[in-house]
Amino acid sequence: IQFVESGEGSVQSGGSLRLSCVASGYTVSTVCMGWFRQTPGKEREGVAVIQSDGSTLYADSVKGRFTISQDNTKNTLSLQINSLKSEDTAMYYCAVGNAYFSAFTGYYCLRAASAYEYWGQGTQVTVSS
Secondary structure, eight states, rough: OOOEEOOEEETTTTTTEEEEEEEESTTSSSSSSEEEEETTTOOOOEEEEEETSSSSSOTTTTTTTTEEETTTTTTTEEEEOOOOOGGGGGEEEEEEEEEEEEETTTEEEEOOGGGEEEOOOOOEEEOOO
């Protein structure tokens, strides 16, 4: 499985960016895919994940500003980032992981980085105030 990430950029606070991740050797229509971010000295944070059925999870800090989507025909995972804040500055990674199963809820995805097995190379987002 390989990923090619794009969308790296430096923008001013309040601006927008769109990150994309094209997967090869894998079908995005299965299991969980997500966007994570990390800054030096901090743990990798799951900002948005999407399950193959289209259901999504977002970190509270990005709700209403970030939108995750997947295009199964192009094997592409995207993250639309609006109203950027300086605290959004980080390296962003796309990742793929297996869904978990519960007899009560069926398949579901987690935002924990430990639940994801395959990772992109990362793309830098820098927000200046």
